[in-house]
Amino acid sequence: MKDNRYIETVFIKRRDGGTVCVSTQVGCSVGCIFCESGRNGFVRNLTPSEIVQQVILIRQKVNRIVFMGMGEPLFNYDNLIAAIHILRDRNGLNFPTDGITVSTVGPVNQLKKLREEHLKIQLTISLHAATQAARNCIIPHMHMYAIEDVVKQALSYSQRHNRKVVFAYLLLPGINDRSSDIRQLAKWFKGKNVMINVLQYNPTSNSKIRAPQKQEMVAFKHQLEQTGLEVTIRVSHGREIKAACGQLANTYNKAKKQQK
Numbered sequence: 001m002k003d004n005r006y007i008e009t010v011f012i013k014r015r016d017g018g019t020v021c022v023s024t025q026v027g028c029s030v031g032c033i034f035c036e037s038g039r040n041g042f043v044r045n046l047t048p049s050e051i052v053q054q055v056i057l058i059r060q061k062v063n064r065i066v067f068m069g070m071g072e073p074l075f076n077y078d079n080l081i082a083a084i085h086i087l088r089d090r091n092g093l094n095f096p097t098d099g100i101t102v103s104t105v106g107p108v109n110q111l112k113k114l115r116e117e118h119l120k121i122q123l124t125i126s127l128h129a130a131t132q133a134a135r136n137c138i139i140p141h142m143h144m145y146a147i148e149d150v151v152k153q154a155l156s157y158s159q160r161h162n163r164k165v166v167f168a169y170l171l172l173p174g175i176n177d178r179s180s181d182i183r184q185l186a187k188w189f190k191g192k193n194v195m196i197n198v199l200q201y202n203p204t205s206n207s208k209i210r211a212p213q214k215q216e217m218v219a220f221k222h223q224l225e226q227t228g229l230e231v232t233i234r235v236s237h238g239r240e241i242k243a244a245c246g247q248l249a250n251t252y253n254k255a256k257k258q259q260k
Contacts, residue, residue, distance in 0.1 A: 001026065001050065005043060007070055009054040017063035022054045024080055025071025030105055031141035032126075034170055034201055034209060037070040045076040051083035055093065065095065068103030068124070074110035084119060097121055103168065105142050106150035115157045124166040124197070125154045130184035134176050151188050158193050168234075170199040171212045171220055182220075186227035196224055196231045 001007065010021040025045050028038030054069075055062060065087065067073040073080050080102070087095040101122040102114070114123070129135035129147065136143045158165040167189070171177055185196065198221055201211040212220075217233055224231045 001046075003044075007046065007050075007054075009058065009069060011058050011060055011062075013060070014063075017061040018058075019064040019066055020055055020058050020060075020062050021069045022051060022065060022067050023069035023071055024051060024067055024073045024076045028071045029075065029141060030072050030139060032105075032128075032139050033137070034172070042071075045079055046071070048079050048082040048086060051079065052086050052093075055087065055095075062095075064099045064101070066101045066103060066124075068101070072105060072107070073102050074104045074107050074114065077110050077113065081117065081119075084121065088119075101166075105139055106145065106154060107142070108145050108149045108153055111150070111153040111157065115153070115160050120161045120163065122163060122166070123154065123157055124168055125150065126170075127151070127167045128170045128172075129176050130181040130188075134181070137175065138170070138172065155188075155192060155194070162193075164193045164195055166195050166197050168197050168199055170201060171217060172201065173210055173212050173216060177212075177216070177220055179223075182223050182227065185224060186229060190228045194230070196229055198224075198231060198233045200234070 005026045007023040007026055009023060012019040012021065023046065026043035027041055028035070029042035031038055055065060067080065084100060086092045087100065088097060097120050100119075101124055103124040103126060104111070105126045126139075127135075127147075127150070128138045132147050135147050154165050154167070157163070169176070169185075189196065198217060200217060201209055221231045221233055
């Protein structure tokens with residue numbers, strides 16, 4: 001960036017083009033225990049031009065844009081919305097709305113605002129828990145938002161825009177994989193226009209988290225499906241270069257911080 005800060009943009013190549021994972025902030029204030037992006041704290045918001053440039057500078061065929069890189073998109077709300085309008089504008093990149101996804105931990109006030117936007121973008125909620133206590137452990141800096149309110153606003157967005165909302169659920173054995181968790185997810189989402197996306201933990205510097213075995217992932221998915229929910233398991237890419245979900249490290253910004 002112009003202030004010598006660093007962000008990371010990830011391009012995932014696919015047969016018909018590719019997905020670009022876009023950052024919205026330098027650093028992050030959310031503090032998810034499984035994520036490296038915010039390990040050194042929040043630095044600043046990205047401007048609309050800095051957000052859009054990440055797509056342009058990829059110089060590859062992009063058919064999907066996902067705001068789930070470094071930072072919490074809805075904490076940079078105005079600049080995020082401005083960037084999306086530029087991407088969608090016929091005089092801009094003329095990017096299709098259905099190809100844009102905002103992935104968020106779900107700050108409730110911003111979710112309410114997003115519901116009223118005339119954008120009809122795809123929405124992914126990083127839920128990762130079925131109880132307030134478990135979510136407070138996994139996403140400690142979001143404790144001020146009741147998990148029930150996050151779910152309620154996300155479902156309201158789905159109804160308002162007739163969009164299937166994805167709820168991301170990072171499986172953490174011993175933390176959020178109990179039978180009671182499965183029952184609660186079914187209570188919230190059975191019969192709703194929702195998909196549960198079960199994620200596998202990608203190793204970070206947090207040694208207290210155990211990554212689930214493949215059979216644990218499959219078993220959890222099967223138990224959710226038995227309750228009538230639509231469930232997928234996200235295939236992880238980029239582990240070998242530490243660019244997988246949760247691994248967008250703040251290495252360079254950490255070095256700069258230490259120099260001061």
